[in-house]
Amino acid sequence: MIRLTGIARVFRVGDEEVHALRGINLAIEQGEYLSIMGPSGSGKSTLLNVLGLLDRPNAGRYELNGRDVTHLSDDELARVRRETIGFIFQSFHLVPRLTAGQNIELPMVLAGLAPAERRRRLDRLLADYGLTARADHRPAQLSGGQCQRVAIARAMAMGPTLILADEPTGNLDRHTGQEVMAVLERVHQDGGTVAVVTHDPEIGARARRRLRLIDGEIAEDKR
């Protein structure tokens, strides 16, 4: 499903060149559940951003679902993100003025789905993630775990094939974190491809496939 060949990403910080990714080769199959771990600055978040088409590599080739997406235009990237990728962030990134329901609906609104179809999908998502009672609450009125569940429901709204989570439990206590991971794993069990970046070994160990990045290179790839 995903094939990365020789992916490199270089940042310029002042006069210095920082090699965040050095010639990454990686293949991910449909339905895999993998964690990406590594020390700070090892390039794990950069890898996730490249996978999520938010960051462009300086070199290499990225194939997603059999299509070369390395050189797509900005608009095409936006379309691919909308239709095939779901993002989950450490800080949730919910829009504060919108209710939980409206936040979950947002990707469908941007995609121009008909209101009736949106309503149908929203009701299902709310039920699936146990948020029906919270649909009209604003993010400020929700707990951290609920916020992240809203974010996961939003990521799933367009039925993506690839779910990318960047430190999804970073802002949650241990217990809530485990709950959120359980929700994410259910997405995986339903057939979704899930990649989680984390520095928490306990969270990372839950994944069937575990990548370890050091200095922009894959140091370990355990299955």
Add this chain to the structure above:
Amino acid sequence: MITRDFIAFTLAALKAHRLRTALTALGIAVGIASVILLTSIGEGLHRFVISEFTQFGTNIISITPGRIQTHGAALGAVNTVRPLGIDDALALRHAPRVQVADPLVQGNVEVVHAGKSRRVTLFGTGPDFTKALSMRMAGGEYLPPDDPHAARAFAVLGAKAATELFGADNPLGARIRIGGERYRVVGVMEARGQILGFDMDDIVMIPVARALDMFNRESLMEIRVTYEPTAPLAEVEAGLRRILLARHGAEDFTITPQQKMLDVFGTILDAITFAVAAIGGISLVVGGIGILTILTIGVAERTSEIGLLRAIGATQRRILLLFLGEAAVLAALGGAAGLALGWSIALLLEFAFPALPVHTPWFYAVLAELSAIGIGLTAGVAPARRAARLDPLEALRGE
């Protein structure tokens, strides 16, 4: 994105900062209100002046002796070789499509009756004076169609001249002295009021030939022609010119259609209206700067939201449109409030100062609202482009 969702999203963003939205819209509202108010006064003035001039009708042509290149009033027969005479007026009556050609002399005389005397404006006219000026009689008849060169000594009094000289008595049939000559009153005019400061009631009319004798003049001051309202002005004007040229041999006269004077007035008054609207427009520009400022702040505050929208599939164009939409809605709200404000002040003015002519054409209202939206969009372009060009990743990080 469906239009309805687009509008809902924009309104939600504006509703999230009610006070800020209200204050920014107020800036535009003040601008629109001042534009509406000033143009209302300008347009009111326009209508007032035009109505003063057109109460005699618009199908009037004034022919004056002397050749004047520019349109305007010709002051007497200074340079004419041939004076404009009563026979000229009689001849012009047969010009194509002409209804009335009335000779006119004007002067100031003393009118005496039963020991009372009063200085009034005298008009020497033909029998068609009332038709040419669409004036009505209050009593009696207007001057009869006598031989134009030897008319009987009959006079018609204006409403005010009649009451001043006769009080409650009926002046019809009474004998009065005008400029030392004896006249019999045959009619009294209906009150007409003032026209551009000239009292149309404090007047007396006598046959034009007698007035020429009284003032010892050879030439008329004016021949007033009215034509069929449907007739093309150029055709009427050409007909008049042809007849007078044939009689005079040279163009020693000036033909001034009322329509051309109105056009000149209209141009001047339009310029005034435009100038005051431009003054109001300055405050509109200030309102636009308010929108620019608030939107720039909004983009900075919502950087991470923009990043999120980009991550979940919004294109640059979509972000641009969302922020432009906010600017347009903000300006449209302000514009609508400004219209209401300007309109109510205009109505209040009309009520408080009935003498002040105020008129708000709906065309200006629509134009003002459209220009408000235009200004909002213009002000929104820079911040909206900044928002659209944000790198999604940078924006997501920028809290």
